[in-house]
Amino acid sequence: MSTVAEHSHDDHDHHHHAPSGIKRWLYTTNHKDIGTLYLWFAFIMFLTGGAMAMVIRAELFQPGLQIVDPNFFNQMTTVHGLIMVFGAVMPAFTGLANWLVPMMIGAPDMALPRMNNWSFWILPFAFLILLSSLFLEGGGPNFGWTFYAPLSTTYSNDSTALFVFSVHIMGISSIMGAINVIVTIFNMRAPGMNWMKMPLFVWTWLITAFLLIAVMPVLAGVVTMLLTDKFFGTSFFDAAGGGDPVLFQHVFWFFGHPEVYIMILPAFGIISQIVPTFSRKPLFGYASMVYATASIALLSFVVWAHHMFTTGMPVATELFFMFATMLISVPTGVKVFNWVATMWRGSITFEIPMMFAIAFIVLFTLGGFSGLMLAITPVDFQYHDTYFVVAHFHYVLVTGAIFSIMAAVYYWLPKWTGKMFDITLAKWHFWCSLISVNLLFFPMHFVGLAGMPRRIPDYALQFADFNKWISIGGFAFGLSQLIFLALLIKACKKEGEPVSDRVWEGAEGLEWEQLPSPAPYHTFETPPVVK
Amino acid sequence: MSKIVSGATKLLSILVAVPAFADAEVGELEWNLRKGVTNISSDVYDLHMLMFWICTAIGVVVFAVMFYSMFFHRKSRGAKAANFHESVKVEVAWTVVPFLILIGMAIPAANTLIAMEDVSEPDVTVLVTGSQWKWHYKYMDNDVEYYSLLATQQEQINNKFDKGENYLLEVDRPLVIPTGKKVRFLVTSDDVIHSWWVPDFAVKKDANPGFINEAWTRVNEPGIYRGQCAELCGKDHGFMPVVVIAKEPAEYDAWISEQEEIQRKAKEEEQKLLALNMSMEELMEVGEKVYLASCAACHMPTGQGLPGVFPALKGSEMVTQDIPAHIDIVLNGKTGTAMQAFGKQLSLRDIAAVITYERNAWGNNTGDMVQAKDVNAALTGN
Numbered sequence: 001m002s003t004v005a006e007h008s009h010d011d012h013d014h015h016h017h018a019p020s021g022i023k024r025w026l027y028t029t030n031h032k033d034i035g036t037l038y039l040w041f042a043f044i045m046f047l048t049g050g051a052m053a054m055v056i057r058a059e060l061f062q063p064g065l066q067i068v069d070p071n072f073f074n075q076m077t078t079v080h081g082l083i084m085v086f087g088a089v090m091p092a093f094t095g096l097a098n099w100l101v102p103m104m105i106g107a108p109d110m111a112l113p114r115m116n117n118w119s120f121w122i123l124p125f126a127f128l129i130l131l132s133s134l135f136l137e138g139g140g141p142n143f144g145w146t147f148y149a150p151l152s153t154t155y156s157n158d159s160t161a162l163f164v165f166s167v168h169i170m171g172i173s174s175i176m177g178a179i180n181v182i183v184t185i186f187n188m189r190a191p192g193m194n195w196m197k198m199p200l201f202v203w204t205w206l207i208t209a210f211l212l213i214a215v216m217p218v219l220a221g222v223v224t225m226l227l228t229d230k231f232f233g234t235s236f237f238d239a240a241g242g243g244d245p246v247l248f249q250h251v252f253w254f255f256g257h258p259e260v261y262i263m264i265l266p267a268f269g270i271i272s273q274i275v276p277t278f279s280r281k282p283l284f285g286y287a288s289m290v291y292a293t294a295s296i297a298l299l300s301f302v303v304w305a306h307h308m309f310t311t312g313m314p315v316a317t318e319l320f321f322m323f324a325t326m327l328i329s330v331p332t333g334v335k336v337f338n339w340v341a342t343m344w345r346g347s348i349t350f351e352i353p354m355m356f357a358i359a360f361i362v363l364f365t366l367g368g369f370s371g372l373m374l375a376i377t378p379v380d381f382q383y384h385d386t387y388f389v390v391a392h393f394h395y396v397l398v399t400g401a402i403f404s405i406m407a408a409v410y411y412w413l414p415k416w417t418g419k420m421f422d423i424t425l426a427k428w429h430f431w432c433s434l435i436s437v438n439l440l441f442f443p444m445h446f447v448g449l450a451g452m453p454r455r456i457p458d459y460a461l462q463f464a465d466f467n468k469w470i471s472i473g474g475f476a477f478g479l480s481q482l483i484f485l486a487l488l489i490k491a492c493k494k495e496g497e498p499v500s501d502r503v504w505e506g507a508e509g510l511e512w513e514q515l516p517s518p519a520p521y522h523t524f525e526t527p528p529v530v531k
Numbered sequence: 532m533s534k535i536v537s538g539a540t541k542l543l544s545i546l547v548a549v550p551a552f553a554d555a556e557v558g559e560l561e562w563n564l565r566k567g568v569t570n571i572s573s574d575v576y577d578l579h580m581l582m583f584w585i586c587t588a589i590g591v592v593v594f595a596v597m598f599y600s601m602f603f604h605r606k607s608r609g610a611k612a613a614n615f616h617e618s619v620k621v622e623v624a625w626t627v628v629p630f631l632i633l634i635g636m637a638i639p640a641a642n643t644l645i646a647m648e649d650v651s652e653p654d655v656t657v658l659v660t661g662s663q664w665k666w667h668y669k670y671m672d673n674d675v676e677y678y679s680l681l682a683t684q685q686e687q688i689n690n691k692f693d694k695g696e697n698y699l700l701e702v703d704r705p706l707v708i709p710t711g712k713k714v715r716f717l718v719t720s721d722d723v724i725h726s727w728w729v730p731d732f733a734v735k736k737d738a739n740p741g742f743i744n745e746a747w748t749r750v751n752e753p754g755i756y757r758g759q760c761a762e763l764c765g766k767d768h769g770f771m772p773v774v775v776i777a778k779e780p781a782e783y784d785a786w787i788s789e790q791e792e793i794q795r796k797a798k799e800e801e802q803k804l805l806a807l808n809m810s811m812e813e814l815m816e817v818g819e820k821v822y823l824a825s826c827a828a829c830h831m832p833t834g835q836g837l838p839g840v841f842p843a844l845k846g847s848e849m850v851t852q853d854i855p856a857h858i859d860i861v862l863n864g865k866t867g868t869a870m871q872a873f874g875k876q877l878s879l880r881d882i883a884a885v886i887t888y889e890r891n892a893w894g895n896n897t898g899d900m901v902q903a904k905d906v907n908a909a910l911t912g913n
Contacts, residue, residue: 064690070766071837089792129548132632138839144763150740151723151765155663155869157839239741240866243723244911280606282616307727310726310761311737312718315648319641326633330626337625340597345613347606358601362594369586378578378634378643382564385761386734450561453761456769458688460700462561 026121029113031098032416037120038095039409043488045087046126050478052080057474060467065458073457074142075134081145085263086170088129088396093266094119094177094407097205100412101181103511103519106190106528111183113229119176126169133159133166144455145254146256147223149237149248153230162275164227171216178212190510192530196287199509203290204269207297211258211265214301214480218255222248253304261300264396265293266380267364267404268335271357274338274411274508279346280356280506285338292331292338299328309380318377322367325375329368348484351504352426356407360400367395370443370445385455388448394441406484414503415511418518419496425487432480439473539889565730568752568777571728572733574643577707582636589632641830647733650745653715655708661718661725661738661760662871664767664828668706671717675790679704680824681770685832688770700757705774709783718744722869729775750777765869766840767828801879807902809884811891814900818888821881826889829869834893841869845893850886854899857886858909874910877905 019027028034055076057530059067068076098116102109110116133140139155141147141461152160185206185490189198198206225246235241237248268289276283283289304314305321313321339361348354369394374380383389414420443466450452452463457468490496511519514528566576602653604610656671670678682701686692695701708714717725720738728735732748750756778786809817823832826844828838834845844850850857861882864872873882886901 063694065688066690069770070839074763074766074768136839138837142766148724150764151763154867155723155765159839177749224586239739244742246742279604280612282615284616285618285622285765288622310735311739315645318644318648322640322644323637326637329633330629333629334622334626340593340600342616343597343600345606345610345615346600346604347610348601348604349606349611358597361597365590365593369590372586373579373582376582377583377639377735378575378640378647379564382575382579382733383728384735385763395819441875446562449564451565451758453728453759453769456759458699458769461694461696461698461774490817 002081007468020289027108027117029117030322031102031110031116032519032521033115034110034116034120035095035097035099036416038091038098040096041120041123042088042090042092042405043093043485045083047481047485049080049088049130050481051081052076052083053474054359056080056479057471059457060459060470061222061471063459063461063464070457070458071139071142074319074455075139077455078141078144078147079130079134082130082141082167083127084397085145085259086167086174087123089263089401090174092209093205093263093401095179096201096266096270096405096408096412098176099416100511101184101202101205102204103189103523104509104517105188105193106186106510106514106524106530107184107188108522108524108527110180111188112180115176116180119173119180119215121174122169126166129162129169130166131328133162136162141320146252147226148252149226149229150243152226153237156230160230161227164223167223168220171220174212174215176348178209178216181209182213185209190527190530192523196290197530199269200272200283200286200289200293201266201269204265204272207293208265210260211297211300215255215258216337218251219259222255223253225251246308249311250305252475253307254301256307257304258297258300260396261296263401264364265297267360267401270404270408270411271339271360272335274357274407275342275361277411277504277506277508278357279343279348281342281346283338284341284344285334288334288340292334295331296328299324299331303328304486306375306377306380306521309377310384322377323373326372329372329375332368334359336368341417347506349505350432352423353374353407353411353504355430356403358405359430360403363395363399363403363438367392370395383448385453386448387444387452387454390454391444391448396446398441399437403433409488411504412497412511415515415517415519417494417496417515418498419491420499421491421496422487425483425490429470429480429483429487432483433477436473436476436480440470440477441473443470443473451455492515539677549620552586567731567733568750568754568756569732569748570751571643571647571748572731574646575733578640578643581639584635585632585636638668648869650715650747652713653747654712656715656717657706657708657717658717659706659727659728659738660721661764662721663723663765663773663869664760664771666706666727666771666773667721668874670787673787673791674788675794677704677794679706679774681772683770685758685823697757699770700759700772702772702774705755705776707776707778707782707783707786708748710753710777711780713747715745715747715750718746721871723764724762725760725771727758727773728761729758729773731756732775737762753777753779753782757851766837770828775792789828797878801903804880808902809880811887811900814884815891816884817881818884818886819892821877821885822888824878825873826885834889834895844889845895850889851895851897854886854890854905855909857890858882858901858906861886862906862909879906879910882906 025037059073131363136159140159141163143152143156185202200505225236229236235243237243237245272283303321303325306325309318369388374383374392410426447463448464452459499517501516503517548711549780563577566573658669658671660667668678668679679702682703683699684692687694687698689903716737718736720740722740725738726735727738734746734748736746755778756775760768760771829841830844836843862874864870882904883901883906890897890899
């Protein structure tokens with residue numbers, strides 16, 4: 001098998017009439033190429049959004065206005081959020097899905113390769129539009145990534161149209177990516193790869209794809225309503241015309257809460273692949289993991305108003321959303337317990353992907369705890385819109401989603417390139433990131449509890465000490481990612497020791513057992529048989 | 532030994548000293564939610580601590596197990612992997628037990644929430660209206676209303692002066708409420724969504740334009756309580772603090788009647804002044820003050836605005852040509868934009884002065900003078 005595949009790989013590189021250079025990447029319909037494009041795009045966006053976070057942290061380094069004016073500060077917080085959510089985390093997961101789903105289920109490629117090309121290549125334009133709006137007169141979007149009306153309608157400037165257009169394109173891209181994942185998983189599984197044999201990464205991505213298809217149209221709807229309110233005289237969100245600004249928040253969060261799980265379910269899948277490998281023991285409770293993922297996805301549709309407890313809802317509504325939100329901690333807890341049980345009485349080693357996975361389990365759970373606290377409505381009145389919330393969602397998104405993406409990259413990179421990455425650099429990257437990320441986000445809990453609102457460019461003096469440390473942590477975390485950049489460049493240049501086909505001693509699954517390292521350009525042209 | 536003793540004494544003195552500093556907000560390192568000064572805020576604090584300790588306990592147990600296995604089940608210690616990977620009993624247990632813990636949290640939380648949302652039978656009602664970027668308070672039972680603006684000097688924000696102890700948390704006219712009485716807040720907005728928040732009362736309520744929200748508090752101790760706008764409301768979101776003074780009921784009664792009297796007299800005075808013309812110097816002097824307090828946040832102290840966001844006044848047609856149009860936009864604002872109606876915010880004299888100032892500052896030099904009676908004429912349609 002392996003030699004045959006190796007041969008076809010060479011065949012492609014040297015004798016095929018495939019385009020080379022830039023055309024190869026523009027025209028590619030290969031799931032591995034597109035996966036690579038998604039991942040590099042996500043990383044560039046991660047650095048771009050990170051640079052904006054550095055501006056924010058520089059301004060907040062000490063009280064007073066020093067570096068930017070408040071209007072630009074608001075643009076930074078807004079675009080930082082949009083880029084990290086839609087430009088970094090989501091495309092990175094789509095990139096991983098592209099690379100891994102076909103290899104894990106024994107398919108030769110994604111089911112809809114041309115659409116795959118299209119769904120990637122509209123993304124850079126979406127973000128060019130968004131970023132270019134920053135250079136217009138009056139600047140880009142400055143109403144927060146949640147773009148609450150009427151701040152984003154009556155009180156925004158004309159660049160809002162560009163913001164709406166770019167969000168539309170991001171949404172179309174996500175929907176196409178999701179359709180591709182679903183069609184691939186439903187139709188292209190190798191013989192014997194039945195539902196309950198699918199790797200958890202495939203399961204979590206399948207469920208994520210359904211979430212995407214369900215809620216991205218809602219996002220498209222809400223930005224369109226915003227567009228017509230601002231430019232075409234409708235009054236969806238304007239009380240003077242019979243609308244309601246709180247309606248905006250209901251529609252937005254009906255998208256926004258499932259979106260949160262879109263950004264974490266694939267992470268659960270990744271961790272569920274990595275922990276068994278380095279514990280040398282099968283995943284504990286595979287079936288319960290699948291059911292827990294599905295329950296989280298279903299519950300995510302009935303908890304959206306917990307983002308809106310202070311908007312003035314009837315007490316019965318508040319109680320419903322409080323209870324429903326608390327319920328989510330049950331399946332999430334099951335996942336964490338299953339990972340710990342997988343490690344229990346294993347034979348554990350601590351390679352880089354495992355270090356990131358363990359950091360994920362601890363720090364994501366911390367973010368889960370603060371999430372449970374935020375679910376408690378009466379206390380949420382105190383936490384809401386403070387740095388406590390900022391701490392919470394950065395723990396689940398940075399040390400959660402992004403750490404899982406890094407774990408995934410370290411885990412599968414040797415399979416992709418055929419070479420072991422620079423382990424020394426990787427260790428530096430891990431430890432610098434781990435320490436700085438906690439210096440960055442942990443004190444945010446304290447300033448939030450002490451009463452510092454989020455999205456302010458200047459603050460009262462009692463918050464000064466913590467903010468200084470937070471900023472230092474922020475700069476350090478930003479710089480740490482340059483180590484990752486160096487490592488990735490080295491890996492793409494194919495530097496490093498060749499690795500075995502299995503790469504990691506305890507790794508199991510089609511990509512490790514039936515494919516050589518590096519995985520050839522075309523894999524599984526004849527489907528493998530899964531026993 | 533003596534070191535330990537002196538260390539212990541120091542620690543003790545710090546602990547004893549803490550209550551004495553509790554009111555001083557200057558540079559005090561605060562770590563945790565405040566217990567606040569109402570029964571509700573104290574319940575909220577207790578709930579917060581309950582949640583915190585439950586989460587900590589679960590975390591300690593789960594991570595203790597994880598770190599135990601990370602240490603003892605390492606391959607380098609010769610650990611051989613077991614092969615178990617399923618147990619329905621265990622799965623059921625760790626689904627049911629967390630569920631029971633959740634019920635334990637939900638009951639006290641629901642009780643507190645229901646108490647917080649009971650706005651019935653208030654003793655005093657205040658209408659709180661947010662607008663970019665100030666709060667307006669109107670006492671529903673008395674003829675008293677006023678705006679409350681950030682009092683921190685621009686020079687402190689721009690690092691030209693040293694920052695005062697209540698930097699960004701001070702206003703020109705705080706809200707005053709009585710202690711021991713149920714005070715109901717009706718919260719709304721004139722423009723975008725704001726959120727009125729006083730941590731010591733555990734009250735945070737969104738101010739939605741076109742809708743009225745309700746909240747209430749009953750403050751136990753007299754004092755000054757500070758908070759901030761909690762919902763992103765545009766450029767100066769970080770600069771619209773909330774300050775509330777709670778006074779003993781007798782003191783409050785005296786204060787509110789005094790305010791009623793002052794506001795009644797001011798209205799009379801305003802009518803009398805209509806006959807009086809101010810000089811250019813006077814108008815410009817008053818106008819500059821008003822401009823900096825009410826207009827400069829958007830149109831900037833230089834009159835140049837923020838291109839693409841807030842229009843410039845320097846050299847603009849609006850403030851150099853038609854006087855009635857200029858008066859009209861200041862009085863009534865412009866719907867569909869951030870331009871507010873200042874007719875209800877400023878006195879006739881201040882509006883006249885600020886219009887004169889805008890028409891003559893920054894090289895606009897139109898030489899036009901607008902008097903209070905001109906503004907009054909526009910307002911009353913005469």
